[in-house]
Amino acid sequence: MAMAGGSSALQSKRPAGKATRDAFGRALEALGADYPNLVVVDADVSNSTRTEWFGKKYPDRFFNVGIAESNLVGVAAGLASSGKTALVSSFAAFIICNAYDQLRMSVAYPGLDVKVVGSHAGISIGEDGASQMGIEDVALACALPDFVVLVPADDTSAISLTQGMFKHIGPVYLRVGRPDVPRIYPEGTQLTIGKANVVRPGKDVTIIANGLMVGSALDAADTLAAEGIDARVVDMHTVKPLDRATLEAAARETGALVIAEEHLAHGGLGSVVAMAVAEIHPVPIRYVNVGDQFGESGTPEGLLEKYGLTADRVAQATRAAFRAKKA
Amino acid sequence: MSANLDQLKVTAKIIRADILRSTTAAGSGHPSSSLSATEVVTALYFGGFMKHDAKNPRWPDRDRFILSKGHAAPVLYAALAESGYFPKADLLTLRKLGSPLEGHPNYKRLGGVEASTGSLGQGLSIGVGQALAARVDKKDFRVFVMTGDGELGEGQIWEAAATAGKYKLDNLVCIVDRNHFQQTGAAEDVLNMDPIDGKFAAFGWHTITINGNDMGEVVQAFQRAQEFKGQPTCIVSLTHKGQGILPLLEKLGDTNFHGKPLPEKYLEEALALVK
Numbered sequence: 001m002a003m004a005g006g007s008s009a010l011q012s013k014r015p016a017g018k019a020t021r022d023a024f025g026r027a028l029e030a031l032g033a034d035y036p037n038l039v040v041v042d043a044d045v046s047n048s049t050r051t052e053w054f055g056k057k058y059p060d061r062f063f064n065v066g067i068a069e070s071n072l073v074g075v076a077a078g079l080a081s082s083g084k085t086a087l088v089s090s091f092a093a094f095i096i097c098n099a100y101d102q103l104r105m106s107v108a109y110p111g112l113d114v115k116v117v118g119s120h121a122g123i124s125i126g127e128d129g130a131s132q133m134g135i136e137d138v139a140l141a142c143a144l145p146d147f148v149v150l151v152p153a154d155d156t157s158a159i160s161l162t163q164g165m166f167k168h169i170g171p172v173y174l175r176v177g178r179p180d181v182p183r184i185y186p187e188g189t190q191l192t193i194g195k196a197n198v199v200r201p202g203k204d205v206t207i208i209a210n211g212l213m214v215g216s217a218l219d220a221a222d223t224l225a226a227e228g229i230d231a232r233v234v235d236m237h238t239v240k241p242l243d244r245a246t247l248e249a250a251a252r253e254t255g256a257l258v259i260a261e262e263h264l265a266h267g268g269l270g271s272v273v274a275m276a277v278a279e280i281h282p283v284p285i286r287y288v289n290v291g292d293q294f295g296e297s298g299t300p301e302g303l304l305e306k307y308g309l310t311a312d313r314v315a316q317a318t319r320a321a322f323r324a325k326k327a
Numbered sequence: 328m329s330a331n332l333d334q335l336k337v338t339a340k341i342i343r344a345d346i347l348r349s350t351t352a353a354g355s356g357h358p359s360s361s362l363s364a365t366e367v368v369t370a371l372y373f374g375g376f377m378k379h380d381a382k383n384p385r386w387p388d389r390d391r392f393i394l395s396k397g398h399a400a401p402v403l404y405a406a407l408a409e410s411g412y413f414p415k416a417d418l419l420t421l422r423k424l425g426s427p428l429e430g431h432p433n434y435k436r437l438g439g440v441e442a443s444t445g446s447l448g449q450g451l452s453i454g455v456g457q458a459l460a461a462r463v464d465k466k467d468f469r470v471f472v473m474t475g476d477g478e479l480g481e482g483q484i485w486e487a488a489a490t491a492g493k494y495k496l497d498n499l500v501c502i503v504d505r506n507h508f509q510q511t512g513a514a515e516d517v518l519n520m521d522p523i524d525g526k527f528a529a530f531g532w533h534t535i536t537i538n539g540n541d542m543g544e545v546v547q548a549f550q551r552a553q554e555f556k557g558q559p560t561c562i563v564s565l566t567h568k569g570q571g572i573l574p575l576l577e578k579l580g581d582t583n584f585h586g587k588p589l590p591e592k593y594l595e596e597a598l599a600l601v602k
């Protein structure tokens with residue numbers, strides 16, 4: 001049901017940009033020169049996750065272990081415990097769900113310097129359907145002690161966060177998506193891991209979003225401005241460690257929150273933010289997410305509309321949060 | 328490099344006694360799973376097959392031993408203590424709050440531990456990664472991984488075996504502690520993985536089958552593995568769970584004796600058996 005004038009997260013009014021997986025792949029390829037110690041391991045999907053660009057340029061530092069995600073993560077752990085910086089990638093659904101105990105035991109527990117990249121996250125992958133859609137990955141990654149969890153909104157931030165994750169020593173999960181997404185940040189913008197970005201100021205209510213919902217949040221804020229509601233928009237690209245200061249300022253200064261993400265309701269950005277806000281400065285919260293269900297096949301736009309990941313839905317939730325604050 | 332067999336046999340006795348004392352003091356743990364592996368671990372650490380430095384545990388060029396069957400931690404700790412990684416008296420802190428000698432090996436807390444294990448099936452993949460790291464860095468260190476025979480039920484083992492075969496990792500040795508038991512019974516009954524050597528061979532490994540409780544055969548196998556080029560080596564080490572105290576375990580009516588320490592009252596009898 002992709003139609004002109006739709007409000008799905010992919011049909012934002014922002015300028016066109018590339019897919020976050022493409023931006024990640026190009027950034028990784030470029031970083032190969034800066035990080036001679038970097039080794040990349042694949043489980044037969046490098047042409048999907050875009051690590052093939054690194055692999056073609058650095059064949060001696062690229063291994064394909066076959067369709068074996070558990071082993072993929074274990075091999076990365078061995079490389080890292082022998083002094084290499086290891087990056088592994090597969091679809092978010094497979095690398096997180098299929099290899100979860102390996103991430104827990106072989107990577108997180110020993111605290112190894114392994115970068116884990118899950119591509120094809122969210123329902124916006126479209127036609128392949130539920131089996132390929134990682135929509136629980138952020139929750140599971142956040143439950144791994146000491147993991148940093150990153151969800152870039154666009155190609156510019158995917159490049160910056162890919163660079164940033166190598167400056168951090170320790171395990172990182174980076175979530176990237178399949179479709180081209182609207183651009184939020186001008187080329188060359190640098191983000192800081194652990195520091196949320198206020199992408200639009202506002203005083204009445206705050207929309208906290210990440211991934212492709214940041215564009216929808218900005219579009220929703222435009223709509224609301226015309227109605228006299230001044231919405232702040234925060235890009236919470238780092239889910240862990242959470243930027244509690246920016247969150248506290250939003251809660252105190254605007255008094256109501258909406259949390260928008262392309263993820264299941266349980267355990268993602270919504271849960272993480274709500275837990276913090278409940279402790280720091282409780283305010284009314286409304287949520288926009290995939291809920292408690294699997295995805296299905298369809299066009300990316302059609303799915304985003306059906307599952308409510310649209311600027312209209314974000315605007316609706318924001319009005320509700322704003323009203324709840326006044327009540 | 329020629330190992331002094333008599334000396335190794337004496338060391339194995341010390342290791343066995345330490346396994347028994349530490350687990351009985353802890354009041355829990357897996358002595359029988361540790362006892363079966365004693366000759367192999369002793370030969371590795373004291374037979375000249377691993378270059379390592381107790382004073383510099385994370386020395387980058389060291390050889391590595393990963394105990395994938397992490398519940399046999401007492402045999403690893405005994406070997407590390409005997410090598411001087413920490414005082415031997417610390418063995419009696421096994422499993423106690425504050426001790427780095429945790430129930431299963433913890434990479435973060437104890438030098439000499441090369442992987443945090445305890446969730447079975449993961450060690451061989453880590454060993455493959457370490458062996459690949461040696462290749463990338465053009466170093467000549469070697470990696471030894473020990474698995475259980477029951478542990479071979481984990482699919483990840485075979486993913487790792489295939490990967491080691493693909494990359495012809497001749498700096499990698501996997502020792503299967505084939506003690507014929509796992510937690511709930513005989514390994515052949517729970518999930519028969521025979522032929523173990525045939526399976527590894529099919530994945531491109533060089534295989535050697537030995538009596539893993541015979542120090543001479545163990546030493547020979549490691550010598551052969553060291554000389555063999557072009558393929559990873561799997562040593563199928565036929566052992567007895569509880570080797571050293573079998574008469575006592577027979578008397579107690581449990582020759583698997585999985586996951587339990589000897590009660591204090593049997594300790595002296597057991598120590599006399601392993602003397």
Ligand SMILES: Cc1ncc(C[n+]2csc(CCOP(=O)(O)OP(=O)(O)O)c2C)c(N)n1
Nearest residue numbers: 360398445446447475476477478508509510
């Ligand atoms: C993934 C996983 N599943 C189950 C267990 C529980 N467990 C601990 S030891 C063991 C039996 C291991 O048998 P084997 O590999 O033959 O080693 P043995 O103790 O007989 O030497 C089991 C099932 C575990 N530690 N990890």
